[in-house]
Amino acid sequence: MKKRRVVILGATGTVGQRFVQLLANHPFFEVVALAASEASAGKKYAEAVHWHLPCEIPEDVRDMKIVGMDSTFECDYIFSALPSDVAGPIETRLVEQGYIVFSNAASHRMDQDVPLLVPEVNLDHIKLVERQETLGRLITNPNCSTIGLVMALKPIMDLFGIEFVNVVTMQAVSGAGYPGVASLDILDNVIPYIKNEEEKMCSEPKKILGRLTEDGVDLATFDVVAQCNRVPVQDGHMISAYVETSEKVDLDELIRAIDNFNPLKDYKLFTAPDNPVVYLPDKDAPQPRLHRDLGGGMTVSVGRLVKVSERALRFVALVHNTIRGAAGCAVLNTEIYEFLYGRGV
């Protein structure tokens, strides 16, 4: 198959670098342009980027000239890793011009006709693109912690139903982008506040786990209470959750469901891990340093599973925030979109 041409917006940033890394040897996609702010435009990628991944900058993009946001792109798909405060109008314009945009930014996530997609959890929501009246299309992926939370919640919801979720996160510094949180603020410290994060964690799961209807998505009816903390970890967001269920909890049944959870197995997608969610029985698992890279960073680890009462349980989940929680999820969204729709709009 001829490779699909892709563009990365925000290519020099924390998520943009992950896109560059994940797309370097991708069998179906090739990076044809990199875009960033006016400060970077015109420079070679290797000169403009403050590369902080533990691998070389891929040869194909090292000397690529960065372009600005008002460029015309010859491409099939665009990945957006722009800050939310600038992404909104740029993504709207690109979609109106006919581009197919896969965004990490929060700007359009809750728009009625925009899928907020985690393919293993709500693949049917991809059909929302068919209601978009623009020449192009827009698909978003959720907030990084939300992705980990909903992937862990999905088997619980399918088995027992969900009435209420209380969640506390411990989020890595890479989640704040680069340069992100000042070292003097975060070293030897925990900061119990991340701007806009708790609001996203309370609203986005209700859309993702909501039901697709003729009119859009009926939001899930359970409430989410969230407390988000920044911790001195490089990559990997930990999520400590308490869940009240509609039906009686059976932990053995839940562990079996997690072990068998692989809704995308028939699609054979390059970025889809064999096990999107794993249950780790060790009493001190999961841990960011040990488990964030499972499944190439695409697997969400669940541990500390405890039945609290007949209809309540708690667990800890771990998600790699820049891979499954950002660039990896967007690449997977594009792979499944390509499978279902090809490039046609």
Ligand code: NAP
């Ligand atoms: P980041 O490290 O700050 O990178 C921002 C990127 O956007 C850089 O390439 C920057 O280019 C570019 N940019 C900044 N201002 C711009 C402007 N006015 N016009 C055009 N380009 C501009 O941020 P990040 O952490 O990668 O986050 C990117 C997006 O992904 C955000 O919406 C964020 O909420 C979302 N997200 C992040 C994570 C995470 O774990 N970090 C997870 C999920 C979602 P220059 O280098 O030229 O300034």
